Amino acid sequence: xxxxxxxxxxxxxxxxxxxxxxxxxxxxxxxxxxxxxxxxxxxxxxxxxxxxxxxxxxxxxxxxxxxxxxxxxxxxxxxxxxxxxxxxxxxxxxxxxxxxxxxxxxxxxxxxxxxxxxxxxxxxxxxxxxxxxxx
Numbered sequence: 001x002x003x004x005x006x007x008x009x010x011x012x013x014x015x016x017x018x019x020x021x022x023x024x025x026x027x028x029x030x031x032x033x034x035x036x037x038x039x040x041x042x043x044x045x046x047x048x049x050x051x052x053x054x055x056x057x058x059x060x061x062x063x064x065x066x067x068x069x070x071x072x073x074x075x076x077x078x079x080x081x082x083x084x085x086x087x088x089x090x091x092x093x094x095x096x097x098x099x100x101x102x103x104x105x106x107x108x109x110x111x112x113x114x115x116x117x118x119x120x121x122x123x124x125x126x127x128x129x130x131x132x133x134x135x
Contacts, residue, residue: 039064
């Protein structure tokens with residue numbers, strides 16, 4: 001993908017990660033973590049083999065940014081694109097005229113690497129993940 005972007009994972013909002021995993025084909029690819037900034041329990045999961053990653057998102061309460069999405073029902077939420085740096089992410093946003101929703105913030109699930117959410121012109125939610133550590 002142009003600008004050094006590549007798909008990292010797809011996000012799915014669920015009511016309860018543990019219950020979802022118990023009846024799912026997905027297997028965790030690391031620990032389940034709680035992110036205080038996103039007010040959610042999160043984990044990465046995948047099918048056995050070389051399948052794309054899925055981020056399972058369990059909002060903690062009504063203050064979570066994903067709470068309203070869960071109220072519409074569990075389901076697919078976003079696509080995450082990895083870029084080499086925040087600067088590359090900002091250039092990606094400007095060149096594609098994307099609408100920023102959040103500032104860059106450290107993500108617990110990704111060992112503190114910075115994430116930022118943006119909308120496409122078709123109102124698709126995109127998470128940008130910089131392949132660098134937050135400062």
